[in-house]
Amino acid sequence: MSETSEEKRTNSEFDFTKLASICYRDDDPSYHEHLETYTYDADLDTIWDAYVTISPEKAWSGKMIHFHRLYNRDTEEEVFPGQVYTGGMGQGQVLILNLHVFNGAIKLQVGHEVKEINRRKKLIRICYLENSKSEGSQFITFDSLPNGKTTVTHKTLYKSGSTFRDKIIYPYFHTKAINEFHGNVSKWIKSKI
Numbered sequence: 001m002s003e004t005s006e007e008k009r010t011n012s013e014f015d016f017t018k019l020a021s022i023c024y025r026d027d028d029p030s031y032h033e034h035l036e037t038y039t040y041d042a043d044l045d046t047i048w049d050a051y052v053t054i055s056p057e058k059a060w061s062g063k064m065i066h067f068h069r070l071y072n073r074d075t076e077e078e079v080f081p082g083q084v085y086t087g088g089m090g091q092g093q094v095l096i097l098n099l100h101v102f103n104g105a106i107k108l109q110v111g112h113e114v115k116e117i118n119r120r121k122k123l124i125r126i127c128y129l130e131n132s133k134s135e136g137s138q139f140i141t142f143d144s145l146p147n148g149k150t151t152v153t154h155k156t157l158y159k160s161g162s163t164f165r166d167k168i169i170y171p172y173f174h175t176k177a178i179n180e181f182h183g184n185v186s187k188w189i190k191s192k193i
Contacts, residue, residue: 014071016073016094020129021129022127022128022130022132022136023115023125023135023136023137024127024135024137024158030159031159032158032159032170034155034156034158034170034174034175035156036153036175036179037151037153038152038154038182039151040149040150040151040186043144043150044122044144046150046189047142047152047189048122051089051124051140051142052088052089052124053089054089054184055085055086055088056079057082057083058188059089059181059184059188060097060181062181062183062184063100064173065097065099065181066081068081068097068098069096070085070096071094071096072090072093072094074090089117089124090114092113092114093113094111094114095112096109097111097112099173101173108133110129110133111129111130112127112128112129112138113126113129115127122141123139123140124140125138125139125140126138126140128158133160133165134158134159134165134166135159136156136159137156138156140153154178156178158170158174
């Protein structure tokens, strides 16, 4: 006998229906910017397809970032580590990640929501959930290079209300986390080519 949506929410550690995203607002000048660029030896369509089809567990698992759970707002499906998931990345997905910093001495949980996947614009936009230390958005964009390679730019506009966190802590750990994410996608692409 399958559980109803209400029973699933009752049994879950999160009530995803009550978790809201806190996205970047361009009318607020208090956001900080973080920018990283990655270059791939493959064409844009191959790279785009990899980013939107890789399983969340493969994309978000490493030394520092650990996939904890995915929730799809449209279907109310929940996905856990070790579960086979072939849905790729989609708009309305809520990702809960565990971060292990200082070699696991500190464990934090962060939440993201995929707000936009736009193939025409070659844009993936992810927002922080209200339970995160920071608020804002991550913009992943894709561009073709004349030599057949592709660049992926990961721009984050964020703020937390703490100058020390925003200027010192966030840039260091965010760089490590997104390098791990993009590195996972890169390894997955190489395994497919």
